[in-house]
Amino acid sequence: MKEKIITKKILKWYDLNKRSLPWRKQLPLKKKQYYTLVSEFMLQQTQIATVIPFFNRFIKNLPSLRELAKVDEKKLIKLWEGLGYYSRARNLKKTAQIISKNFEGKIPDNYEDLLSLPGIGNYTSSAILAIAFNKPYIPLDGNIERVLKRYLYLKKQSEIVKDNLQQKKRIFGISSRSNDYAQALMELGALICKPINPVCRQCPISNKCKSLQKKDFDLTKNIKKNKEKYFILKVYKKDQRYLLVKNTKFNFLKNLTIFPMEELSKPKNFNENLNFKMSNMNMNIKIQYQKDSCKFQSPFWINKKKLDNYMLPSFTKKIVKYLEKN
Ligand code: SF4
Secondary structure (H helix, E strand, C coil), X not given: CCHHHHHHHHHHHHHHHCCCCHHHCCCCHHHHHHHHHHHHHHCXXXXXXXXXXXXXXXXXXXXXXXXXXXXXXXXXXXXXXXCCCCHHHHHHHHHHHHHHHHCCCCCCCCHHHHHCCCCCCHHHHHHHHHHHHCCCCCCCCXXXXXXXXXXXXXXXXXXXXXXXXXXXHHHHCCCCCHHHHHHHHHHHHHHHCCCCCCCHHHCCCHHHCHXXXXXXCCCCCCCCCCEEEEEEEEEEEECCEEEEEECCCCCCXXXXXXXXXXXXXXXCCCCCCEEEEECCEEEEEEEEEECCCCCCCCCEEEEHHHHHHCCCCHHHHHHHHHHHHC
């Protein structure tokens, strides 16, 4: 199918089927750009349905880039609480500060400047340029990748590596409605070319789809293993309270409040109590109850019955819940 025809078909489908999302509303340009920045940070590791209420609350509290640049850390983290991956929130604030200081408060409209901002990589730059500035970029997210892999029947490891997909996405062509087109492709993957049971009968590009012709919709997994990591998590308990510390040691959950932990490299006979998936690692956690809490210079005691009163990452809350049950 010629690129122009694909583009037209996908946009036509999108116009009739797109979901109404808070960052897709008709907005003055500056607001649109700010909403895109915030939503793209939130969507980096989180699904749309989860992001919506967080986005609405965030925008209600911080309606402009200027306010975001000035927000204090506590309020920022509170607004992000529940979304996880808190480094995104901190990077978003740093980005807003740099834009306020170095770009006269205007979100940059070019790739290089966007890439220089904290928390913005290739994907987010492309998404912002397409959605907020109507530039001809197609950000390759998981949804678009899936459509591409199925449409072209890309199954081998060499075919599904990022570089190859970046080349192959040219099949989608470009549109003068780049902002809609990027979102239309994502929406097609999210609503029609779903990971399981794609709804091919409603797909606007089904007539040339190779996976449909072969009746094989299975996707090859990228061979990229999460790193196995091993931690001792130390539990100090006094009456109803647990001791927590500010995490300045590990790159995950940086500066947030966690249980004291130690990482072990390749332990023998490690019988973990808990497993967590975080970023690109599988955390194997062994709980150790401890007695002497004096060595901590600034411990933070939380009352287990008042968990919601504290600003805690969900990782810490889950550990408390585990301890209470076991
Ligand atoms: S026809 Fe089916 S498998 Fe092919 S792109 Fe459309 S939804 Fe995906």
